[in-house]
Amino acid sequence: MHTTSSEQHKPVIGISCGDLNGIGLELIIKALSDNRLLDQCTPIVFASNKSINFYRKSLSDINFNYQSIKEFTRISPKQVNIFNCWEEEVAITPGQLNEIGGKYAVKSLTAAVEALRDGHIDGLVTAPIHKKNVQSEDFNYTGHTPYLKDAMNAKDVLMFMVAENIKVGLVTEHLPIAEVAKHITQEAILSKLAIMHESLIKDFGIDKPRIAVLGLNPHAGDEGLIGNEEEKIIKPAIQAFRQNNNALVFGAYSADAFFARGMHERFDGVLAMYHDQGLIPFKSLAIGEGVNFTAGLNVVRTSPDHGTAFDIAGKNKASYTSFVASIFSCIDIASARKGYTDRNRNPLKKITASILANAVDERIDLE
The missing domain is CATH 3.40.718.10 (Isopropylmalate Dehydrogenase)
Structure with a gap:
């Protein structure tokens, strides 16, 4: 042939x-x-x-x-x-x-x-x-x-929901809400941050990614008044990752205010603590083009951001927008990884000069 x-x-x-x-x-x-x-x-x-x-x-x-x-x-x-x-x-x-x-x-x-x-x-x-x-x-x-x-x-993977305008990763995935808090550990957060940080560089061509980390409790705990996970676990993990990796990682943010104010637009990735905290805003904002990407593997896997949809199966009603987006994301990420390996950097730069220029000022504002 x-x-x-x-x-x-x-x-x-x-x-x-x-x-x-x-x-x-x-x-x-x-x-x-x-x-x-x-x-x-x-x-x-x-x-x-x-x-x-x-x-x-x-x-x-x-x-x-x-x-x-x-x-x-x-x-x-x-x-x-x-x-x-x-x-x-x-x-x-x-x-x-x-x-x-x-x-x-x-x-x-x-x-x-x-x-x-x-x-x-x-x-x-x-x-x-x-x-x-x-x-x-x-x-x-x-x-x-x-x-x-x-x-x-x-060793570990990240459920990473990606679209052109928003990228959200999860610390915990398909767990009952009653079990989420005990799985929020510094070790888990550091592992997911490491995977997201590397993926944004190698898979999405962002040289110096900016990552926001959400809190677990309402109002991100209100400095310990509504739960202490932010003060004892999440913020120390953010501080450790930032220092050890010279990374632009910020938080912990109150999830409702974060998305309501459009703050996700100022970041390349957002790390949510649990499934609905991350997926409700993602599916609302990705407008049908969301892709589920498994970051942390040595291979590329994507999928649409929806389920089996039995209610419309066999009725010729299903929209294939997210599925096509999944195929193109798979192609793009595979190509980006090859480019990164060949040249030790990904050529598909998406981070803008203005974000880089204002990084120091925004670092102060976002804190």
């Missing part, structure tokens, strides 16, 4: 199909039906021809073509590639949460991660899974992020 030099340099992006009964395959077909995407990457969908065809029939207004492969040596850079992870007939029932949807979501994911680990693909985009029906003895995880941490033998 003859390939041009531009085709050889295109990243190969793997895509897991998610829950078969959710909106994942619909999003994949819609996103990859635009052939212009093939100019940017070579996509490989980990699913089966039969599952793809099931949803393609219900999307009759979309022209979607692909080639089927069972070996990575057969990848075509000019087509969408479907890597068949199973051959058997599967009963697909859009909108239903059942064992089948979870079982084949895991089959797709594990095959894609194996390909990622073996270097057959340059990045991975994961369609949504449901935490309830993927659970088994072999897959005992609350989501993609902890699974990828173990699969890639990472």
Whole structure:
């Protein structure tokens, strides 16, 4: 098979199909039906021809073509590639949460991660899974992020929600609120800050990133009147990271005032203490273009910032904006990492000269 030099340099992006009964395959077909995407990457969908065809029939207004492969040596850079992870007939029932949807979501994911680990693909985009029906003895995880941490033998990872106008990372992820406080430790905060700081430099091309850290309690504890985590844990961690890394890290900020005043616009990244504290403002401000990026891995993984959406599955109602954003983020981050490695710095500078010029003044104001 003859390939041009531009085709050889295109990243190969793997895509897991998610829950078969959710909106994942619909999003994949819609996103990859635009052939212009093939100019940017070579996509490989980990699913089966039969599952793809099931949803393609219900999307009759979309022209979607692909080639089927069972070996990575057969990848075509000019087509969408479907890597068949199973051959058997599967009963697909859009909108239903059942064992089948979870079982084949895991089959797709594990095959894609194996390909990622073996270097057959340059990045991975994961369609949504449901935490309830993927659970088994072999897959005992609350989501993609902890699974990828173990699969890639990472010391720690960061659930990093990214969009052009806002980037929010989480200290804790899918925990009951009753358990959040005991997981807020200096060690955890320092680890997540380190991952965010490095990711902003290597993955997003920001030479001197500015990071805001939110408090845990209302009003960031009001100097100990409403909880003492800020004074005893969060602020000391910020101070230690700032000093040890010569980093622009500030806080702890009261979460409500921080976002209400648009202060996120003055920072390259925001570290939130728990899930809803970070994701409610992120999803409100990212305007449908949010991407979930797993920072801290030695590979690139992104996903849309939404779930399986069983309520609209199979009805041709799902918006693929966030899914397309996830694909482009995966391409961009993979390219940025290569650029950083090749030249020991990322060439895609996004930090503005005005922010650099005013860094000292703002450092005083923000305190």
